[in-house]
Amino acid sequence: MYMSVGVWKPGGDAESRVVNPALLDRFLQLANGLSGAVDAGMLDAAELANENWVMTAGPTAWEAARALDSDTAISLVRLFTLVEEQVSGWEAGNKSPVISLVKILKERGDLEADLRKWIKSNTKNRYLPHGSAL
Numbered sequence: 001m002y003m004s005v006g007v008w009k010p011g012g013d014a015e016s017r018v019v020n021p022a023l024l025d026r027f028l029q030l031a032n033g034l035s036g037a038v039d040a041g042m043l044d045a046a047e048l049a050n051e052n053w054v055m056t057a058g059p060t061a062w063e064a065a066r067a068l069d070s071d072t073a074i075s076l077v078r079l080f081t082l083v084e085e086q087v088s089g090w091e092a093g094n095k096s097p098v099i100s101l102v103k104i105l106k107e108r109g110d111l112e113a114d115l116r117k118w119i120k121s122n123t124k125n126r127y128l129p130h131g132s133a134l
Contacts, residue, residue: 017053017054017057017061018057018060018061018063018064019054019057019061019062019064019065019097020064021064023051023054024064024065024068026046026047026048026051027046027048027051027054027076027079028072028075028076029046030042030043030046030048030079031075031076031078031079032075034075034078034079034082036082037082037086038079038082038083038086038087039086039087040087040088043083043087052089052090054097055080055083055084055090055091055092055095055096055097056092056093056095057095057097058095058100059099059100059103061097061100062097062100062101062104065100065101065104066104070105070108070110073101073104073105073110074105074110074115076097076101077098077101077102077105077115077119077129078118078122080092080096080097080098080101081098081118081119081122081123081128082122084096084098084123084125085122085123085124085125091125092125093125093127094127094131094132096125096127096128098119098123098125098128098129099127099128099129099130099131102119102128102129102130103130103131115129116129
């Protein structure tokens with residue numbers, strides 16, 4: 001009898017999950033009511049408190065965001081930038097959804113310099129807005 005040993009990842013494997021349209025809509029509702037500050041209570045009220053896995057889901061999880069118009073994608077960029085900075089447990093590093101959303105905007109030619117400056121001034125995540133250099 002042989003036994004194999006795997007690697008346990010707490011909270012499941014976020015990298016293999018996909019952000020479905022219903023979850024994306026819940027984040028969009030929160031983003032649309034955003035006034036510049038985010039806290040855990042807001043995430044809880046939006047029934048998103050347990051969805052912090054999205055912060056490290058990686059680029060393939062955000063394919064549904066390609067269907068969004070650019071203004072909506074920008075709203076999500078702002079939301080996730082602030083959530084990562086202001087809410088404990090939502091840190092993302094180089095897997096931030098901001099990176100995936102910025103890539104989509106850049107491909108469309110809709111990434112403005114003002115948005116890049118805003119992201120950099122509202123985060124301590126050194127990977128934002130473009131991801132790792134390598």
